[in-house]
Amino acid sequence: MSSQENSRSLVKFLLMNFESKYKEDWEKERFSVFPHPCWTKHGKLDFDTIFYWKVYAQGYFAMRAGPFFSTLANQMGSGPAMIRHLASLSQDKDRLLATYGQSKVLGWAVTASQRLTGLYPQEYESYIGQWLSHCLLNRTWDGKWNSLVESLNNSAGQLFAIDDVRRRISNINDFIVNKFVLPPEWHLSGVGTEVLSFFFRDWKDFTGWPYFWKHDAWNEAFGIWLLKP
Amino acid sequence: MVAKTLTFGLRDGHKDTVLAFLVDTLTNDEVLDGALAKVNTTVYRLYGGYRKLYRELGEEKLKQELSQIY
Numbered sequence: 001m002s003s004q005e006n007s008r009s010l011v012k013f014l015l016m017n018f019e020s021k022y023k024e025d026w027e028k029e030r031f032s033v034f035p036h037p038c039w040t041k042h043g044k045l046d047f048d049t050i051f052y053w054k055v056y057a058q059g060y061f062a063m064r065a066g067p068f069f070s071t072l073a074n075q076m077g078s079g080p081a082m083i084r085h086l087a088s089l090s091q092d093k094d095r096l097l098a099t100y101g102q103s104k105v106l107g108w109a110v111t112a113s114q115r116l117t118g119l120y121p122q123e124y125e126s127y128i129g130q131w132l133s134h135c136l137l138n139r140t141w142d143g144k145w146n147s148l149v150e151s152l153n154n155s156a157g158q159l160f161a162i163d164d165v166r167r168r169i170s171n172i173n174d175f176i177v178n179k180f181v182l183p184p185e186w187h188l189s190g191v192g193t194e195v196l197s198f199f200f201r202d203w204k205d206f207t208g209w210p211y212f213w214k215h216d217a218w219n220e221a222f223g224i225w226l227l228k229p
Numbered sequence: 230m231v232a233k234t235l236t237f238g239l240r241d242g243h244k245d246t247v248l249a250f251l252v253d254t255l256t257n258d259e260v261l262d263g264a265l266a267k268v269n270t271t272v273y274r275l276y277g278g279y280r281k282l283y284r285e286l287g288e289e290k291l292k293q294e295l296s297q298i299y
Binding site: 015025220 | 251257261269270272
């Protein structure tokens with residue numbers, strides 16, 4: 001078989017495995033804001049809780065992030081209430097940040113929560129909705145989910161109007177970095193491209209979701225394997 | 230100007246290798262149909278399963294298990 005045939009054969013194997021074994025699991029990872037809150041594998045979750053679950057699913061905390069934040073949000077009453085609670089843990093922040101592993105990730109979550117509650121001292125339906133709106137348009141969100149989704153899709157839509165798939169993937173990655181990661185006025189602690197890729201990949205309302213790849217140590221092993229002669 | 234990607238927490242080594250391989254191998258329609266996310270999920274589960282077994286069983290036991298399969 002040629003190298004191209006081998007590659008097709010591998011991809012077909014992976015896609016067939018997805019259809020037969022993992023499709024249902026992945027559907028449970030995905031979310032929408034229509035309706036809001038949304039049913040997920042961790043129960044009925046609001047947008048802020050889902051964001052924390054996805055972006056702080058890092059390292060050894062990855063498997064526990066969903067249950068941890070859904071439980072905490074449930075105890076506090078909502079995702080925004082959870083963010084306010086995390087923001088209040090300032091006495092624990094330095095201790096958490098000085099450690100490694102899941103405690104450090106929680107330290108980032110506390111730092112980001114302090115930033116969000118500082119940016120938006122008023123109580124909103126969603127801190128992350130406000131944050132996304134400011135990152136995208138430098139504008140206060142009107143609280144309507146359809147306008148937030150429309151803003152996101154309109155901002156990113158022009159990036160998909162080219163034939164070259166490789167450039168589309170590269171453009172959307174640059175878009176995410178330039179809008180949500182790099183601007184110091186909006187940057188949230190612990191939030192980088194890889195974790196935002198996980199969030200956007202699974203957000204069904206976002207038309208750009210097919211162009212995201214959530215990279216981590218396990219997918220890195222796949223990359224190393226591909227490089228082997 | 231296009232900004233350079235920063236990495237927070239997770240490594241992104243070999244991501245370009247994986248994406249280049251997939252873009253070269255998948256059709257445009259497959260990408261639009263979510264093939265990146267599908268392969269992403271499958272690779273995660275396959276390698277995740279292997280690692281879990283490795284942790285739980287240890288290398289020798291895992292080799293024995295695998296030798297019974299293949």
